[in-house]
Amino acid sequence: MAKQKVLVAGASGYLGRHVVREFAARGYSVRSLVRSQEKLACEGPNLEPPIAEFVEDIFIGDAVDRASLKEACKGMDIVFSCMGLTKPLHNITSQQVDHLGNKALLEDAISHSVRKFIYISVFNSYRMMDSDMVKAHELFVQDLRDSGMPYTIIRPTAYFNDMGMFFSFARKGHVFLFGDGKNRFNPIHGADLARVCVDAAENKTNSEIAIGGPDIFTYDETNIMAFEALGMEPKITHVPMWVGDIALFVIGIVNKPLKSIMSFALSVSRMDNVAPATGTKHLKDFFRELAAKSG
Ligand SMILES: NC(=O)c1ccc[n+]([C@@H]2O[C@H](COP(=O)([O-])OP(=O)(O)OC[C@H]3O[C@@H](n4cnc5c(N)ncnc54)[C@H](OP(=O)(O)O)[C@@H]3O)[C@@H](O)[C@H]2O)c1
Known part of the structure; x- marks a missing residue:
């Protein structure tokens, strides 16, 4: 049987690299949609694997220049997208990348009769619609639901x-946390999440999957664990949420892209984010590996 072909958009990022590797390991032929192919050959700063050897085909495109995405889906059976704006960039908005960039990809997928579109949004999005980033994700989710294209939407925690x-931050000696540090969440390793993403490719019904990692921590516990992995005495200062709100207001006047990313960070700090658990990889081990790498 011919190999199934999948386009992975956002392949150079943290989740994208794990997803490329998982699709390739399960026998798919992978096309990577990236802005630049340089990152694919080396390990990322959070131990993301190099993936050049798992990619059969590279498509260069930029979500901000929607015309550049045309024909990205040609010949593909499945499209997986975790293409999203996660770092503030001057003059680039979440709306341009997360919403309109993915919409252009969806239109291309429809024109090439792709059989399924898998998209990464966020867990608890309905409670964070004041964040531009979350709003942009959900505008695309609505486009996808309305499009007639078979889909799975995955909603991970951190x-x-x-x-x-x-x-x-811990390595620099001091962590500042918004709020009292008591909210709970279950973060997930990219490899564990990638398995859920690739399982979705074979799922025949439209679905939305909320998912998190195997262990639940408070923000304080998470940061104490980071200090312990480094063999350092924990130093954590809790900053009241209202200080964050004022900072967000001021930043919004001078730097809208930074406001968009920061408002998401503030929103998640305000609440528990515990999703149905999966996976076998533990944060303690991840911190130990980072500590070993950093010497
Ligand atoms: N990280 C989390 O905790 C978390 C939690 C829930 C949901 N999510 C969502 O999951 C997705 C992936 O997150 P991640 O942490 O893996 O992010 P990441 O490492 O920053 O990866 C984002 C990917 O999107 C690509 N991208 C950004 N702007 C682009 C543009 N203009 N044109 C084409 N590609 C572009 C990046 O390419 P470059 O390498 O060229 O920058 C990268 O490949 C995002 O949509 C994020 O909102 C993240």
Whole structure:
């Protein structure tokens, strides 16, 4: 039987690399949609695997230039997209990338009779619609639901690469956390999430899957674990949410892209984010690996 062909959009990112590897391991032929192919050959800062050897075909495109995505889905059976704006970039909005970029990809997928579209949104999105990033994800989700294209929407909690950010702060000696640090969540490793994503390719009915990792922690416990992996005394300062709200307001005046990303970070800090659990990879081990790498 001929290999199934899948386009992975966002293949150079944290989740995208794990997904490319998982699709390739299960016998799919993988086309990567990337802005630049340089990252594919080397390990990422959060231990994301190099994936150049798992990719059969590279398509260069940029969500901001929607015309550049035309024909990305030609010859594909499945499209998987975790293409999204996660870092503030001057003059680029979540609406351009998460909503309109993915919409252009969906239109291309429909024109090429792709049989399924798998999309990554966020867990608890309906409670965070004041974040531009979450709103942009959900505008695309609605387009996908309305399109007639068979779909799976995956709604994960935080990934381990975001926990890598806490690790970097801990390494600098001091972590500042918005809120009292008591909210709970279950972050997930990219490899564990990738298995859920690739399972979805064979799922015949339209579905939405909320998913998190195997262990539940508070934000305080997470950061203490990062300090312990580094062999350092934990130093955590809790910053009241209202200080974050004022900072967000001021940042919104001078730097809208940063506001969009920061408002998402504030929103998730305000609530518990515990999704149905899966996976075998533990945050403690991830922090230990990061500590071993950083010497
Ligand atoms: N990280 C989390 O905790 C978390 C939790 C829930 C949901 N999500 C969602 O999951 C998705 C993936 O997250 P991640 O942490 O894996 O992010 P990531 O590492 O930043 O990867 C994002 C991917 O999107 C690509 N991308 C960004 N802007 C683009 C553009 N203009 N044109 C084409 N490609 C573009 C990036 O390409 P470059 O390599 O060229 O930048 C990268 O491949 C995002 O949509 C995010 O909102 C993340």
